[in-house]
Amino acid sequence: MLALASVPMLPLQSGAQILRDPESLETVKQCVDNIYNFRFGEARELLQKIKRSWPGHPVGYILSGMITYWENFPLLSSTPAGDSFRDDLNACIRICGDVRNPPDYAEYLLANLGARGLLLMYYADNDLSSEVFPLARSTWRYLRESFNYTSSYDDFYFFTGLYNYYREAYPEKHPVYKLIAILFPKGNIETGLRELRRAAENSIMLKAESAFFLTHIFINFENNYERGEAPGRFLHETYPGNEQYLAIYVRNLLLLRKYDEAGDLIRIRNGSLTNPFVRAEMTIFSGIIQEKKYGNLAEAQRLYDKGIADINPYIVYGDEIASYAYFGLSRIAGMNNDRQGKKLYRKRALELTDYKSVTFD
Numbered sequence: 001m002l003a004l005a006s007v008p009m010l011p012l013q014s015g016a017q018i019l020r021d022p023e024s025l026e027t028v029k030q031c032v033d034n035i036y037n038f039r040f041g042e043a044r045e046l047l048q049k050i051k052r053s054w055p056g057h058p059v060g061y062i063l064s065g066m067i068t069y070w071e072n073f074p075l076l077s078s079t080p081a082g083d084s085f086r087d088d089l090n091a092c093i094r095i096c097g098d099v100r101n102p103p104d105y106a107e108y109l110l111a112n113l114g115a116r117g118l119l120l121m122y123y124a125d126n127d128l129s130s131e132v133f134p135l136a137r138s139t140w141r142y143l144r145e146s147f148n149y150t151s152s153y154d155d156f157y158f159f160t161g162l163y164n165y166y167r168e169a170y171p172e173k174h175p176v177y178k179l180i181a182i183l184f185p186k187g188n189i190e191t192g193l194r195e196l197r198r199a200a201e202n203s204i205m206l207k208a209e210s211a212f213f214l215t216h217i218f219i220n221f222e223n224n225y226e227r228g229e230a231p232g233r234f235l236h237e238t239y240p241g242n243e244q245y246l247a248i249y250v251r252n253l254l255l256l257r258k259y260d261e262a263g264d265l266i267r268i269r270n271g272s273l274t275n276p277f278v279r280a281e282m283t284i285f286s287g288i289i290q291e292k293k294y295g296n297l298a299e300a301q302r303l304y305d306k307g308i309a310d311i312n313p314y315i316v317y318g319d320e321i322a323s324y325a326y327f328g329l330s331r332i333a334g335m336n337n338d339r340q341g342k343k344l345y346r347k348r349a350l351e352l353t354d355y356k357s358v359t360f361d
Helices: 022-036 040-053 058-071 080-098 105-125 129-146 156-173 175-181 189-202 207-220 225-238 243-255 259-270 276-292 297-335 339-352
Strands: none
Touching (some): 022 058, 040 058, 058 080, 058 105, 080 105, 105 129, 105 156, 129 156, 156 175, 156 189, 156 207, 189 207, 207 225, 207 243, 276 297
């Protein structure tokens, strides 16, 4: 955490409101679009412009963390990039807490919540529960405040939408949390989805995250693959350079059994993919196409085995995708009258996934 200790304590511009300044706001939007489109060189140039114009402003640190996250996706813990990511976002959180009576509190609250949300996602994806719980507890007070500021920035609907939806849906899917949930104010599933859609349409910094959670919710919680396709398509078409969003959209198409469309996207992009994690995902998705569309079980098994081997180095990040391959291997074993293999592969798949209804069966 050396970087945190050396955060430059430069004075903010008098009356500094970066998101209220039209020129700076446009620069922030362009920087965010470049980050999600994997144009990291252009994003860094814009970030430096923001830092020169607004020295010490928390938005600079959250944008820097976003660049690190996506340039190193999937971002694993105990790596130099992971350390840099944590330092930037913790610096953002600290600045937001240190500045007294900022000229636009809503702007600082948004940066604070954005940094906390990205850190929570990073900790959860890396299975670092010891980091998740204390940060989640300290974030609760800021999350409550976000309900009072939705008229300031539509980004706040991302946080209120997540709360409204998950407060109701998560305990239903995981009954063990029902006793804890009653300690918190009730939410509303439809309100949450409506707020997330608004955030996906109008946010400054959280447009992509809002659309991602919509497709995640519709597929993994609602099991409504038709409704999950639209936000997945939005992500792919809005950020065509983002290889992970391409993979999410291909998965959406496969769940809808649109094998031709999914196969065309894989063929068009496979040769240009630079991210090894996404290449492993596409290998497994290609296995699903070989199994489901062509009935080529031998080729599907080869692709599933290769995909599992290629995604294993990413540990918990790759578990959900690997489960799709194990479900496929279980189906193939069953078709080959291998009862033991069918049972063992399915058991492994269920161990790896938190979403046991998404099997491609």
